[in-house]
Amino acid sequence: xxxxxxxxxxxxxxxxxxxxxxxxxxxxxxxxxxxxxxxxxxxxxxxxxxxxxxxxxxxxxxxxxxxxxxxxxxxxxxxxxxxxxxxxxxxxxxxxxxxxxxxxxxxxxxxxxxxxxxxxxxxxxxxxxxxxxxxxxxxxxxxxxxxxxxxxxxxxxxxxxxxxxxxxxxxxxxxxxxxxxxxxxxxxxxxxxxxxxxxxxxxxxxxxxxxxxx
Amino acid sequence: xxxxxxxxxxxxxxxxxxxxxxxxxxxxxxxxxxxxxxxxxxxxxxxxxxxxxxxxxxxxxxxxxxxxxxxxxxxxxxxxxxxxxxxxxxxxxxxxxxxxxxxxxxxxxxxxxxxxxxxxxxxxxxxxxxxxxxxxxxxxxxxxxxxxxxxxxxxxxxxxxxxxxxxxxxxxxxxxxxxxxxxxxxxxxxxxxxxxxxxxxxxxxxxxxxxxxxxxxxxxxxxxxxxxxxxxxxxxxxxxxxxxxxxxxxxxxxxxxxxxxxxxxxxxxxxxxxxxxxxxxxxxxxxxxxxxxxxxxxxxxxxxxxxxxxxxxxxxxxxxxxxxxxxxxxxxxxxxxxxxxxxxxxxxxxxxxxxxxxxxxxxxxxxxxxxxxxxxxxxxxxxxxxxxxxxxxxxxxxxxxxxxxxxxxxxxxxxxxxxxxxxxxxxxxxxxxxxxxxxxxxxxxxxxxxxxxxxxxxxxxxxxxxxxxxxxxxxxxxxxxxxxxxxxxxxxxxxxxxxxxxxxxxxxxxxxxxxxxxxxxxxxxxxxxxxxxxxxxxxxxxxxxxxxxxxxxxxxxxxxxxxxxxxxxxxxxxxxxxxxxxxxxxxxxxxxxxxxxxxxxxxxxxxxxx
Numbered sequence: 001x002x003x004x005x006x007x008x009x010x011x012x013x014x015x016x017x018x019x020x021x022x023x024x025x026x027x028x029x030x031x032x033x034x035x036x037x038x039x040x041x042x043x044x045x046x047x048x049x050x051x052x053x054x055x056x057x058x059x060x061x062x063x064x065x066x067x068x069x070x071x072x073x074x075x076x077x078x079x080x081x082x083x084x085x086x087x088x089x090x091x092x093x094x095x096x097x098x099x100x101x102x103x104x105x106x107x108x109x110x111x112x113x114x115x116x117x118x119x120x121x122x123x124x125x126x127x128x129x130x131x132x133x134x135x136x137x138x139x140x141x142x143x144x145x146x147x148x149x150x151x152x153x154x155x156x157x158x159x160x161x162x163x164x165x166x167x168x169x170x171x172x173x174x175x176x177x178x179x180x181x182x183x184x185x186x187x188x189x190x191x192x193x194x195x196x197x198x199x200x201x202x203x204x205x206x207x208x209x210x211x212x213x214x
Numbered sequence: 215x216x217x218x219x220x221x222x223x224x225x226x227x228x229x230x231x232x233x234x235x236x237x238x239x240x241x242x243x244x245x246x247x248x249x250x251x252x253x254x255x256x257x258x259x260x261x262x263x264x265x266x267x268x269x270x271x272x273x274x275x276x277x278x279x280x281x282x283x284x285x286x287x288x289x290x291x292x293x294x295x296x297x298x299x300x301x302x303x304x305x306x307x308x309x310x311x312x313x314x315x316x317x318x319x320x321x322x323x324x325x326x327x328x329x330x331x332x333x334x335x336x337x338x339x340x341x342x343x344x345x346x347x348x349x350x351x352x353x354x355x356x357x358x359x360x361x362x363x364x365x366x367x368x369x370x371x372x373x374x375x376x377x378x379x380x381x382x383x384x385x386x387x388x389x390x391x392x393x394x395x396x397x398x399x400x401x402x403x404x405x406x407x408x409x410x411x412x413x414x415x416x417x418x419x420x421x422x423x424x425x426x427x428x429x430x431x432x433x434x435x436x437x438x439x440x441x442x443x444x445x446x447x448x449x450x451x452x453x454x455x456x457x458x459x460x461x462x463x464x465x466x467x468x469x470x471x472x473x474x475x476x477x478x479x480x481x482x483x484x485x486x487x488x489x490x491x492x493x494x495x496x497x498x499x500x501x502x503x504x505x506x507x508x509x510x511x512x513x514x515x516x517x518x519x520x521x522x523x524x525x526x527x528x529x530x531x532x533x534x535x536x537x538x539x540x541x542x543x544x545x546x547x548x549x550x551x552x553x554x555x556x557x558x559x560x561x562x563x564x565x566x567x568x569x570x571x572x573x574x575x576x577x578x579x580x581x582x583x584x585x586x587x588x589x590x591x592x593x594x595x596x597x598x599x600x601x602x603x604x605x606x607x608x609x610x611x612x613x614x615x616x617x618x619x620x621x622x623x624x625x626x627x628x629x630x631x632x633x634x635x636x637x638x639x640x641x642x643x644x645x646x647x648x649x650x651x652x653x654x655x656x657x658x659x660x661x662x663x664x665x666x667x668x669x670x671x672x673x674x675x676x677x678x679x680x681x682x683x684x685x686x687x688x689x690x691x692x693x694x695x696x697x698x699x700x701x702x703x704x705x706x707x708x709x710x711x712x713x714x715x716x717x718x719x720x721x722x723x724x725x726x727x728x729x730x731x732x733x734x735x736x737x738x739x740x741x742x743x744x745x746x747x748x749x750x751x752x753x754x755x756x757x758x759x760x761x762x763x764x765x766x767x768x769x770x771x772x773x774x775x776x777x778x779x780x781x782x783x784x785x786x787x788x789x790x791x792x793x794x795x796x797x798x799x800x801x802x803x804x805x806x807x808x809x810x811x812x813x814x815x816x817x818x819x820x821x822x823x824x
Contacts, residue, residue, distance in 0.1 A: 013231040016221060017463045021228065028235070028461055028515030031546065039547055058222045086515075088235045088463075197219050 001038060003069045003099040004079060005052075007214060010061045014090035019054040023047075025088070026066060033082040038069040052106045052213060053171055053205050056178060061202035065213050067099065067106075097214050104213055109172035111156055113204040114179045116165040119196050124160050126190045131158060138185045151177055151185055158182075171205065217308065220294040228463045229257035230291065232305035235461045236513065238274045238281070239306060246278035246390055250304055250314040250351065253322075254329035255740070257285045261460070262468035264522060265320055265357065269378055271456035279386055282306040284317070286329040287336070289737065289744070295336060302337040311337030314351045315389065319370075321359035324717040325710065325740035327366065330355075331732040334369070341729060342368050343416060348399045354385075360413075361444075361491055362670045364776040365720040365728060367415035371403060374411055375780060376444030377477070379454050381411045407438045411445035414438065418779070420722055426763055428721065428774040443781040446818055450477055450496035457509035461516065470518035470551070471510045473503055475535065479524040480805035480823075482812070483581070484592045484796050485623065487669035488524055490784050493814040494823040495805060500535040508542060519543060520551040527552075527559045536567050553577070557599040565610050575614030575658075576607050582623060583633025589799045590625050592792070600637060604644045613654030615641060621688045622666040622680040622711075624796065631688055634661060635695035642700045659701045663692065665711035668765075669718050670777045671784065673792035676769040679715040682708045709747040713739070715765035721776040724764070726757035785813030 010017065017025060027047050030037050039045035052065040070079075076096055083093055097103075122130075130136070133152065140149040154170035154177035169177040179200045187195050205213050221227040251270055253260030260266060266283070273281035282304035287295060294300070301310040311317060311333070319330055331341050334353070340346050343353070355366065356374035363373045374381050385406055392402050407414045417438040421429040433440065447453045455474065462469065478495035479488065507519060519539065523529065536550070543550050552564065557578050565576075580600055582588045588595065607615060619634050638661050645657045665685045668674045680688070685708040696703045717724065730753035738744040754761050769775070771790055778786075788811065795802060802810050805823050809815070815823060 013233045016227040016231050018228070021463050021465070024465065025463060027517060031515030031517065032235075032512065033515075034512075037547075045547060057227065086235075089233050197216070199218070 001069060001072065002074050003067060004074075004076070005097050005099055005103070005214065006066050006068065006093050007095040008064050008066060009092045009094070010055065010059075010064060010090065011092075012060070012090035014088065015058055015060045018057050019051060022051055022066075023049060026068070029083070029086050030068070030070075032086040035074055035079060035082055036071040038071050050106070053109055053112065055202060056180065056200075059179065059200040059202055063202060063204050063212070065205060095214055104207060107173055108207045109205055109213065110170065110174070110208040111168050111206040111210065112171035112202055113166070113168045113206065115201045115203050116167065116179060116183065116198055117163075117201075118165065118198045120194070121160055121163050121165055122186065122190050122193045126193060127158055127160055127165070130186060130190050131155070133189060136185050136189060138181060138188060140181065151181065155182070168206070168210075216298075217300070220291070220298055220300065224291045224294055225288065226464060229285070229288065230305065231463075232283070232308075234463055235515075236458045237306060237460050238270070240274075240280045242280070242307070244278060245280045246393065247276075247280070247316070247386060248309070248314045249273055249279060249281040249386075250284050250311055250317040251281055252284040252317050252319045252330075252333060254286050254319060254326040254333060255322075255738070256288050257462075258464060258466040260285045261462050261466040263320065263322065264472045264474060265378075267456055267459045267472075268454065269318075269320075269382060270460075271458065272379060272454050273382065273386070275454075276383070276386065278390070280306075282309070282314075284311060284333065286326075286333055286738070292332070292336065292737075302333055312339060312350065315393070317351045317353050319353070319355040319357075321355050321357040321366070323740060324359055324365075324714050325745075327717065327728050328732040328736040328739055330366070331369065331729060332737055335732075341732075343371050344368070346371075352399060352402070358487065358491060359718075361487070361780060361782065362718065362720070362777040363413060363415065364722045365717055365724040367722045368725045369729075370415065371399070372406055373413040373415070374445075375413060375442055376411050376782075377447050378445075379447055381409065381445045384409050385412070404435070404437065407435070410439075410443055413442045413780070415722075422723075426760075428776065431774060431776075431779055441779050441781045443817070444491070444783065446494070446783075447477075447496070448818070451498050451502050455498075455506055457506055458513045459510065461514045468520070469516075470520050471507065471514060471516045472520050472522040473507055473510075474498070474522045475503060475526070475529050476523045478823075480528055481525060481594065482592055482792070482802055482804060482810070484590070484673040484792055485581075485620065485666060485669075487672050490671050490789075490812075491782050492524065493783055493812065494818065497530060500531045500538060503535055504538045504542070507539060511542065511546070511548065517547070518549045518551060520553060522553075524554060525556055526554045527556045527564065532564070536564070540567060557595045557603045560603045560606070562606050562610065565606060565612075575616055576603075576612055577616040577618065578603060579618035580637060581618065581620055582626075582630060583619065583635075583637060584630045586799060587623060587626060587630040587633070589801050590796050591623055592796070592801050594801055594804065597637065597640070601640060601644060604641045605648070608645050608648040608653050611652065611654050613645075613656045614658045614660075616660045616662060617641070619661065619663045620666045621663055621692065621705075622685055624674060624677045625799075626688075628691060631692050632695050634663065634692055635697075635701075638696065638701045639698055642698055645700075657700045659698075661696065661701055661703045663689070663703070663705045665706055665708055667711055667715045667718060670775070671780075671782050671789070673789050673796055675719070675775065675789065676771065676773075676793065678768045679712070679765040681766055682712050685711065707742060707745070710740070710742075710745055712761075712765060713747065713750055716761045717764075719776070720764050723757070723759060727753045727759050730756045781817065783812075783814035783817035785816075788812045 037047040048069040135150045136152040137148045157168040353371050355370045360373045417435040423429045476497040478492045581593050689705045731750050734749045736749045
């Protein structure tokens with residue numbers, strides 16, 4: 001038995017592949033690559049696999065993680081080699097690491113970083129003004145409820161560079177802010193700012209010290 | 215074309231992105247012929263269709279042909295496309311439909327016809343052939359519903375009848391040559407009609423009698439054939455089969471490897487169009503299939519393999535094949551499913567094979583509730599076959615059994631309908647007699663009842679379909695008969711079956727009604743939530759058509775039927791004799807028990823009915 005964490009990308013059209021479809025996609029990728037998946041016991045065996053942090057449909061990502069367990073005899077290099085040519089366009093696997101007891105678990109995730117591209121991005125002053133607000137209250141919708149929430153504590157970092165907005169915001173099981181809700185808040189509190197057609201790229205998933213999950 | 219903007223607001227955007235593993239991408243510079251393969255339903259339905267996979271990969275084996283896919287955009291996508299002036303585009307390169315040399319529709323069910331018109335319209339392409347000049351793609355169509363092409367005749371430039379693997383490439387070769395010579399569409403149609411299996415509607419004129427029936431169907435172009443003969447692949451074992459099929463991102467209806475084990479059917483059920491039009495039976499050898507399965511598993515990564523045919527358990531070397539397949543699949547946790555099992559040759563051994571990896575429910579199709587009616591339709595199974603199969607299934611630990619029936623069959627009485635409930639009770643009582651230690655804890659018997667729709671090229675092509683009220687009365691009668699808490703009963707929308715019946719046996723005049731229905735907003739008619747019978751009946755009125763003429767009228771054997779000019783191999787004489795036998799309640803033996811002289815060997819040369 002060997003457990004691995006794979007970093008993968010979702011570029012281009014891959015952004016429309018939903019979280020649910022991703023597990024099926026990986027099952028088939030590993031089958032094609034002749035990597036023997038471990039299965040759960042029971043009536044309806046499932047491959048032992050989990051995506052660390054779901055990504056909204058429509059967002060691209062340079063840095064997603066999936067944990068997977070293979071049956072005996074799979075090494076890291078082997079894994080890399082076998083996956084070559086088995087991935088759909090827009091998906092790459094830049095890094096693989098073998099997991100052990102000391103490896104970080106999914107619950108260690110605290111933040112995610114994003115690069116958001118607007119046709120007309122806000123200015124540095126506008127971002128500064130936005131971050132200077134006492135409270136940034138927006139309507140947060142969950143499956144069960146809708147209520148106003150202050151998202152200011154969820155914004156660790158936010159700045160403009162090269163015409164793009166860079167953000168580090170809460171992610172994971174304790175607190176989670178979606179990038180599109182951040183954009184909604186910016187529209188709401190930055191006067192005259194209109195997001196228009198924008199695109200989101202996730203650039204990292206980080207623990208409490210801001211270190212990647214690899 | 216800014217697709218991103220609209221893909222972010224529609225449901226299931228992965229329907230429209232293409233780029234799936236094994237989808238074909240080519241350098242457009244070397245391409246002579248661009249072929250748009252169109253399936254007039256949403257992506258997840260179209261991508262479940264084996265025929266599309268075959269022809270897509272076949273066309274793309276030619277270096278200078280690029281075949282791309284088109285599906286019907288779901289209603290939310292259509293709305294966005296119309297609002298943002300985005301024309302119908304191909305999945306692979308997002309090229310507008312208008313820029314293709316061909317658009318080829320596969321006709322799988324009649325209730326997709328308004329979607330065809332919608333796709334043309336979304337592509338900015340005039341609906342009728344005579345409104346399209348040479349700047350538009352050539353519109354062609356094939357598939358089972360092409361065996362009555364007439365309701366679509368004004369919209370389609372040419373039809374391909376029968377199996378496409380050889381015919382398609384012959385058509386492409388001709389087009390390539392004529393395109394190089396700068397020939398026109400009309401010149402091309404005048405030539406393509408000489409290829410066997412090709413029907414060009416504009417080369418034929420129809421005259422009608424005063425009572426609305428067809429008076430004459432005559433060609434107006436000397437080179438067009440008097441009868442159009444369907445094509446078959448004689449050596450099916452050697453026939454092209456793709457080993458690198460597309461693996462969709464989203465879950466499609468049949469999301470698995472489909473291994474086509476044979477074509478045709480030995481049975482000759484009298485209601486079944488497939489059983490007649492796909493004759494003769496031709497099998498692939500287990501060696502061919504096992505090698506194909508191995509490559510497919512490797513190239514797709516699919517976790518399920520299903521055998522595809524009209525009647526799996528009639529495959530002569532099923533044991534050898536399933537043994538070999540299980541060897542391939544067991545270690546890799548790939549499940550094997552065997553659909554279309556017949557009740558009379560279902561075995562314990564077969565059942566155990568299906569459940570080796572994953573045990574789901576079993577489905578059987580007695581089709582009718584009494585022996586008398588099963589004889590009428592030539593189903594050739596007995597109540598004992600059902601009880602034997604159920605006994606085996608329950609002893610083997612199955613708890614879910616699904617039974618398929620039809621109502622509205624010719625000569626049907628209330629006794630036949632009550633027989634359906636009786637058979638379901640019988641199955642429940644078999645469960646109760648199965649020892650507790652070996653049977654499944656949960657029992658569930660589902661009785662699924664569809665309404666019979668008479669189809670062209672069957673022995674029932676002349677009969678009157680039940681009216682909507684008759685069907686409804688029968689459905690409710692059966693509901694009263696089923697009083698067993700283990701049995702659940704579901705039935706189909708009778709209005710939809712009626713409409714299917716009208717279109718299935720329609721003629722050229724019906725095209726006006728289809729067009730009117732589309733223009734009045736009919737879409738996705740086979741989808742319950744979108745089917746609007748009122749729109750259709752208004753369209754019939756606008757087109758001056760009495761729909762009863764097509765479905766509730768008993769036809770005479772001497773009447774010229776709209777599809778009579780097509781030769782499917784099975785002779786009209788045979789269909790008439792089968793029809794007569796049906797009304798006498800006599801059965802006909804299957805092709806392996808002895809030849810009944812349907813005509814197909816005569817049409818395609820001897821030694822074919824495997």
